[in-house]
Amino acid sequence: xxxxxxxxxxxxxxxxxxxxxxxxxxxxxxxxxxxxxxxxxxxxxxxxxxxxxxxxxxxxxxxxxxxxxxxxxxxxxxxxxxxxxxxxxxxxxxxxxxxxxxxxxxxxxxxxxxxxxxxxxxxxxxxxxxxxxxxxxxxxxxxxxxxxxxxxxxxxxxxxxxxxxxxxxxxxxxxxxxxxxxxxxxxxxxxxxxxxxxxxxxxxxxxxxxxxxx
Numbered sequence: 001x002x003x004x005x006x007x008x009x010x011x012x013x014x015x016x017x018x019x020x021x022x023x024x025x026x027x028x029x030x031x032x033x034x035x036x037x038x039x040x041x042x043x044x045x046x047x048x049x050x051x052x053x054x055x056x057x058x059x060x061x062x063x064x065x066x067x068x069x070x071x072x073x074x075x076x077x078x079x080x081x082x083x084x085x086x087x088x089x090x091x092x093x094x095x096x097x098x099x100x101x102x103x104x105x106x107x108x109x110x111x112x113x114x115x116x117x118x119x120x121x122x123x124x125x126x127x128x129x130x131x132x133x134x135x136x137x138x139x140x141x142x143x144x145x146x147x148x149x150x151x152x153x154x155x156x157x158x159x160x161x162x163x164x165x166x167x168x169x170x171x172x173x174x175x176x177x178x179x180x181x182x183x184x185x186x187x188x189x190x191x192x193x194x195x196x197x198x199x200x201x202x203x204x205x206x207x208x209x210x211x212x213x214x
Contacts, residue, residue: 133188
C-alpha cells in the first residue's frame with residue numbers, strides 16, 4: 001500500500017503558484033481527481049540533475065514510490081530519486097524567456113564524475129563490477145548500432161556513464177539508458193541502484209544533433 005507522508009516528512013516543497021499551475025493542468029483531464037504527479041531524476045547535465053514530471057493514475061503508481069500530499073495533489077517519487085530530491089523546491093520560473101516550473105535542488109551529482117579525461121578507479125570492487133558488465137554485456141549488445149558505453153565512476157550507489165559512438169546525441173539515449181543500460185547494471189550489481197548519464201550529447205565527432213548556431 002502506498003504510504004502518505006505528513007508535512008514534516010515531505011521530501012520536496014512546492015510553492016503556491018507552482019501548485020496552482022499543476023492543479024490547473026490536472027483539472028483538464030477527465031479523471032483529474034485520480035491523478036498524481038510523478039517527479040523523477042532522469043540524468044545529469046552541466047553538473048546538475050535533469051528531471052521528468054508527468055501525471056498518472058494513483059492506482060498505477062509503483063508500490064515502492066514515495067508518495068506525499070501537497071494540498072489535494074499526490075506527488076510520487078521513485079525510490080532511486082528520493083535521496084537526491086530531498087530538500088528540493090519546485091516553483092515557477094522567473095525567466096520570461098523560459099516560462100514554466102523550475103526545480104531548485106540543493107543536491108547535485110558528484111562533480112568528479114564529469115572529468116572527461118579521468119579513468120574510474122577500478123580497484124574499487126563496485127566500479128570493477130560495473131565496468132565488467134559494461135564491457136562484457138552492454139557494449140557487445142549495442143556495438144551493432146555503432147554505440148558504446150564507458151564508466152565515469154561510481155559514487156554512493158550511483159554509476160555515472162558516458163555514451164559514445166552512435167549513442168552520443170541520440171534522441172533515444174534516455175530510453176537506451178533507462179531500459180537497457182541501467183536495467184543490466186542494477187540487475188548485475190546489487191550495490192548500484194541508479195545509473196546517470198554524464199555525456200555531452202551536443203558535442204563529439206558524430207553526434208545526432210548539434211547546438212543551434214547563432
